[in-house]
Amino acid sequence: MYKVSARQYLIINALRKFLEKRIVPVGVNELAEEVNVAVHDIMRDLAELEMKEIVKLHRSTKYFIRLSELGVNYLSNGLPEQKMFLSLLDLNSRGVKRLSVEELLKTTNLSRDEFSAVLGILRRYNVISVSRNQVELLLDDDKVAMFNSYLNELTSLLMRFKEGLSVDVISEELLSIRRRGFIDINEVKELKVELTNAAINALSNNLIVTKEVITALTSDLISSYGWMDVEFKEFDLSIDVPLVYPSRKHPYTEFLNYVREVVVSMGFEEMKGPHIEFEFWNFDVLYLPQYHPARSVNDVYFITHTIKSAPKAINEILDSVKNIHERGDLAKSIGWGYRWDPKKALRLILRTHTTSVSMRTIYERGEGEYRCFSLDRVFRPDTPDPTHLMEFHQLEGIIVGKNVAFKHLLGFFKEFSKRLGLGDVLFRPAYFPFTEPSVEGYVKHPRLGWIEVFPGGMFRPEVLKPLKVVNCNVAAWGIGIDRIAMMVLNIDDIRDLYTNSLEVIKKLRIPKVMLGG
């Protein structure tokens, strides 16, 4: 019993028809035509059928020979050896008995190679002699007859290939005329097929049947080797399948982690600080005068809780901060010139920036060579709309060191922008009460033009002195990362960064820069 696929069954039937017509073996082209499929489509079937000994394959190589363009030309206008002989005869009849090889070359108008081949042939048939570069016609009747019969044979040989002809073997004779460029030879692989005796027997006993067609493999078919007797239904790849949304991390937190990786790779250690902060660390240490509008109820969320006594750290530097605000002479400054109120410094707020975290870090670590970052939430009174939120993320960073300069801050911004795929950075003067010099870096937004994204500067001596940093410079920045996240994630509404809706999340794609692009 033979189980074959539906198409293999058609092939077998076709072979039986050829057998009845006594076309055995049959060429694979004719077979394919009979089955009505392309030849390359049945080659695998034939290989399988051969393995099962249902068919026998005859593989052979033939050579298809055809006159070249040159050959066609010679055949219609005369062979060059004939032409040379005739022109020698003509010269001879006009009394020119001999002439130099060069003169002959000119009269025959042959290529140099072909000329020497032809000259050789004429010499071989002894119809000419060449001595001391002089060619002389030898008119021995026998020799001329021999030469003429050579010409006839060559002409009839070329005639055979005028329309093209397949041969099994390439003779030396054919190789020699191919060398002269008269013919082209192409190798052709030929495959012929016939049914084996066993198959013919099986056919007559109805022992060849088609395989069952299955749409899905089963464990049973695999373990029982039953797969060998089934046929897999061909899949229609044009039919659509359902879309599945994988469980995934939130695109925004993924972006934040990507930013973490970028700054860590630039040598920054992550720092953390509290969301609810004393005005002291958020403003006073940062040399923001207590009457500054940025400290008003319009710009800061105040907390109803109060803390009764100042923590040790604040008490330690309270007097220095007071001096800095009121007189400034501790840092060779003139200060802001007002009475600084320690009670206000101890009020609790939701931090308005994470620069408070930098302050705590510098207080703890003091002078040295280090760089830190924080990437966390900050809060400012606002009403949510597509471009504003009352809480957002800030990427805060400091580079502390003896030789840290403003140019290194600019260098950081450029490098960071490059890593996030934001392009070139434009620098403009800016003002922050706690840095001098200060800068704002702009990058080009595809729709909005140049937008401010990189605020930073060098911490003022009035900030650093109470923290006991006098021999080091500190480059610092506080980047509102949400704006950049919107650019990278291609989001127009800032609220979508903080979304809890999977409907919004599933529309977001992983940005190229985060894929490694």
Added chain:
Amino acid sequence: MPTVEVSLSDIERIAKKRIGYEELSVILSKLKCEVVEFRGDKLIYEASYDRPDLFSAEGLGRALRTLLVTKDGFKVVDVKNSDVEVITLNKPSYRPYVLGAVVKGLSLDDEAIAQLFQLQEKLHFSYCGDRALVAVGIHDLSKVKPPIYYKAVNEYTFKPLGYDSVMSISEVLSTVDKGSKYRHLVKEGEYPLLLDYEGTVLSMPPIINSEYTRVTPMTRDIFIDITGTELNLMFRIMNLVIGALIERGDNVEVFSVKVLDGSTTLLSPQYYVRTIELWLSNLRRLLGIDLTLNEVINHLKSTGFNVRESTEESLLVEVPPYRIDVMHEVDLIEEVAISYGYGELPTEIIPPTHSGGIHPIEKFSKNIKDIMIGLNYSEVVNFMLVDPDVLNALGISNYVSIENPKMKAYSVIRGSLIPSILQSVKVNLAYSKGVRLFEVGDVVEVGGDVIKSVRKVVAAISSEGVTLTDILITIKSLMNVLGVSYSLRPCENVVMINGRCGEVLVNGSRVGMVGEVHPKILNYLGINLPTAVMELDLSKLLHLIL
């Protein structure tokens, strides 16, 4: 950032140069100002907080003249003595200080007067604590008969600026705009008043001037009064006003007045040139560029500073009295950098001296997230600011509140992630018959005098047939991957069904809880499917593991 409106022709008059719109945009950015709008002759720009000398046309015109025309520092103005006296008599205790100054030889027009008002207004808001700390008044000196008295009165009558009729102080406080806006700055029965020798009112600081001493285009000489609570700040504000006035005339003169305050006598103004020593080595170290002494001198002069003397190491720089932003050597260094051009400054990467690192709690959070994704939960994000009504409805009362919220929906700080995740469940059930959600985020926990930020993870499963088992599987699987052994102990929680709620303990310490959400909570939130949640304190868990 104060928004300032000036007239282009006025600016050009002071700058002594015609300036095109385009050139102005570029130059303004060198002064940290940003053009908001050009409207015919009007220029509207945002000035930087640190440059109060640019809050009006006089200062901007002067800065442009120095930068584009003279490039030669500033002209020192000597202060002459006058015989004008300001005498305090029974002064208001809560606003104890008063200063005065006289400026003569002015040539004013309506635009100049408008600029002076604008300057006062911008200064009041930015540096004067909206008049609480300092308030400025300017008066036509010819209308005033010195000496001038500063005193507290119970009641008085005068014609407030901009009004036709004489009013009592209580009328001013109740009917005049400025009166009702600033009445909180004065004490009843102890109203500050500035009067001249004949009892004519100059002003009722910090609320309103009198109509009588109004400055008009006819005014040639001005008396400036400054009252407040911060003497040092008052002197600085005075210098800003004088600094602007000296640009209004070719031969403007400044005169000091004597302030007689009980036994003390003050001379006002203190319109002095300050000096700051600028070390070239500090400049080079802070900016990271090498500039020669001459380059530094030229940059300083074109930004409006004089150099009194210099050596190869340092310069003694003169700072004009109106540049109150220049407090320290670093401020001069920035001036040089801006003049040099930020676009021209070199940039350089400073190689790190140590390897960087992600904070342990962030590393831990990332691990937790990976496990939750593996357990087929989707991550959501929520705000830390939440609606107290929701917390109250859920029976949660221990949270931190904002004193000045903008919207009730964002007026308290979450102390648990459970309300956030339940609201996320509600949002997503609109599109699906069941959800598995988680959030990793920060909360603020309060207990007595301790307020701290804590990192937590919360997860919720909501669909038909969900019981506590489903969330217990999550806990068990999560803890297994972490290699943490834990135990469960029944507990009660207002959000959960009684008897279907447990605490998660590690080493006997509570790190979280699990439970089936009570149907009354589900009803309140509009969730119509059984829902189980868990919450773990990641800060604590990490501490216990490490």
